[in-house]
Amino acid sequence: MELGVLYSGGKDSTLAALLLEEFYDVTLVTAHFGISDDWKHARETADAIGFAFDRLELDPAVAHDAVAQIRADGFPRNGIQQIHQHALERLARQEFDAIADGTRRDDRVPTVSRAQAQSLEDRHDVDYIAPLSGFGRTAVDRVVEDRLEVIAGPSEEITRADYEAELRALIADEDGHAAIRELFPEHDQTYVTGVHRG
Amino acid sequence: MELGVLYSGGKDSTLAALLLEEFYDVTLVTAHFGISDDWKHARETADAIGFAFDRLELDPAVAHDAVAQIRADGFPRNGIQQIHQHALERLARQEFDAIADGTRRDDRVPTVSRAQAQSLEDRHDVDYIAPLSGFGRTAVDRVVEDRLEVIAGPSEEITRADYEAELRALIADEDGHAAIRELFPEHDQTYVTGVHRG
Numbered sequence: 001m002e003l004g005v006l007y008s009g010g011k012d013s014t015l016a017a018l019l020l021e022e023f024y025d026v027t028l029v030t031a032h033f034g035i036s037d038d039w040k041h042a043r044e045t046a047d048a049i050g051f052a053f054d055r056l057e058l059d060p061a062v063a064h065d066a067v068a069q070i071r072a073d074g075f076p077r078n079g080i081q082q083i084h085q086h087a088l089e090r091l092a093r094q095e096f097d098a099i100a101d102g103t104r105r106d107d108r109v110p111t112v113s114r115a116q117a118q119s120l121e122d123r124h125d126v127d128y129i130a131p132l133s134g135f136g137r138t139a140v141d142r143v144v145e146d147r148l149e150v151i152a153g154p155s156e157e158i159t160r161a162d163y164e165a166e167l168r169a170l171i172a173d174e175d176g177h178a179a180i181r182e183l184f185p186e187h188d189q190t191y192v193t194g195v196h197r198g
Numbered sequence: 199m200e201l202g203v204l205y206s207g208g209k210d211s212t213l214a215a216l217l218l219e220e221f222y223d224v225t226l227v228t229a230h231f232g233i234s235d236d237w238k239h240a241r242e243t244a245d246a247i248g249f250a251f252d253r254l255e256l257d258p259a260v261a262h263d264a265v266a267q268i269r270a271d272g273f274p275r276n277g278i279q280q281i282h283q284h285a286l287e288r289l290a291r292q293e294f295d296a297i298a299d300g301t302r303r304d305d306r307v308p309t310v311s312r313a314q315a316q317s318l319e320d321r322h323d324v325d326y327i328a329p330l331s332g333f334g335r336t337a338v339d340r341v342v343e344d345r346l347e348v349i350a351g352p353s354e355e356i357t358r359a360d361y362e363a364e365l366r367a368l369i370a371d372e373d374g375h376a377a378i379r380e381l382f383p384e385h386d387q388t389y390v391t392g393v394h395r396g
Contacts, residue, residue: 018220105312117303118334121336
């Protein structure tokens with residue numbers, strides 16, 4: 001069975017792929033708006049850890065709507081959530097038997113409710129799997145420690161291919177660099193460079 | 199890392215174990231009340247599919263409370279839920295780094311809420327993992343079709359080691375055999391006899 005994992009190059013989506021690789025033919029799929037080349041970081045990681053890779057172009061209007069939402073809110077949560085849902089809808093239309101993402105039990109954003117999952121599956125005749133949704137934070141951290149080589153650091157310095165990088169670029173372009181610090185609270189990100197298989 | 203999976207011999211808890219075996223040293227643990235010998239069916243399956251096995255004795259008072267609950271309700275859901283929570287509490291006190299069960303996204307019973315999961319982890323300093331909680335019904339069915347050899351049939355005829363078998367025995371003993379049909383709606387159960395690893 002062919003499965004596409006929505007992929008950022010970070011630890012969560014990498015672990016999601018590792019959990020499913022024994023059961024599916026996994027392709028890592030990085031969604032992007034064509035705003036920056038950050039998706040190439042995800043391709044490098046995919047190559048390094050031995051997975052097939054593809055990219056998925058999203059609708060740039062969704063990025064602009066998300067930025068407007070983030071400006072209005074003063075924080076990124078709802079904008080990121082909108083983009084994640086759009087990316088899942090697009091991924092569900094590709095030629096996969098199943099799709100997956102790296103959302104975890106304790107994530108505040110993005111989240112996919114049971115009703116949203118069921119709706120996605122029914123409308124697109126695809127299985128949606130969130131393999132980390134039954135893992136808490138420490139369970140993920142311990143498996144990551146065992147199995148992944150990661151670089152961690154402040155989100156401004158880590159080059160990965162989540163939506164945040166492109167939204168930051170869009171906001172810097174429109175509002176100047178200072179606006180990024182106002183709207184995106186500083187937090188640590190991870191970027192995966194290798195895996196140890198069991 | 200040592201992980202104990204609450205195990206019935208059915209497809210869900212077997213699949214939960216398969217999903218985690220690359221990341222943990224897995225022991226299948228069958229909880230029972232000492233009412234019947236049905237736990238031995240789970241040991242047979244564990245041997246057949248190559249996992250370590252252990253059993254976990256539960257408090258018989260919990261079985262009697264559950265039967266009283268089921269009689270009062272006229273259906274088994276709340277009684278089964280009580281037993282599952284008791285079994286997880288007992289399993290969490292064993293010498294495992296992590297514990298898991300086979301609860302799925304679409305299960306009505308048993309369920310473990312995010313708050314219950316967090317509480318279990320905090321009180322017992324253990325990770326609780328529900329690897330199937332991000333899988334819907336068809337995703338589970340497709341992986342089961344690919345990977346497991348199962349026998350399916352009416353719940354009265356399938357010999358597996360879930361709590362239902364012992365509750366049925368207890369009710370038959372106290373109320374007669376006809377009471378079982380009143381309280382437990384007929385449904386298909388599965389019993390795993392083998393696995394195909396990828």
